[in-house]
Amino acid sequence: MLEGLFYLFAFCVILSGIMVISALNPVHSVLWLIVAFTSAAVLFILLEVDFIALIFLIVYVGAIAILFLFVIMMLNLTDLGSSFQDMSNYMPAGFIVGVIVFFEVLIFLSWKASGIPEVINYFRWDYIEKASNIEALGRVLYTDYYYLFLLASFILLAAMIGAIVLTHDIRAEIKRQDSFIQISRQLM
Structure with a gap:
């Protein structure tokens, strides 16, 4: 089922x-x-x-x-x-990507059939069996892969700053807020 x-x-x-x-x-x-x-x-x-x-x-x-x-x-x-x-121009690239993915699946299945994953004990299965999914994911993400996690956050920060810089417009006809002038009006 x-x-x-x-x-x-x-x-x-x-x-x-x-x-x-x-x-x-x-x-x-x-x-x-x-x-x-x-x-x-x-x-x-x-x-x-x-x-x-x-x-x-x-x-x-x-x-x-x-x-x-x-x-x-x-x-x-x-x-x-x-x-x-006409989408036929994209067919060769799609075919190449499909063939690469197919061969990667075949390689993984051949490794699985040969018993290599039992030899490589990289994932600490004893801990994962005792902990919940969220706890195991958090431990692996924040202990073993913390540098990749930080790298991804810096890449996202750079993308956010880039989007702000690209969309920031400094033309003269755009009215900008000048807080000093607004405050000085209220004091007079």
């Missing part, structure tokens, strides 16, 4: 992922993206990784996909899908 549900939602993720890149209307593409994220969250729930599933729903569906949808609607990009575009 659970295996059938797993394959159903895995097929749904693959199908909706294909529809994200093949939909001509940007709004339909974002809606298929929401379906892909939701199906991936159900897959995580079936794998009993509830924390990651909820993070998927909150961060990706609740924030990013809805943000994409609002940006598309505010910029009125819905008429871009009306003209048919």
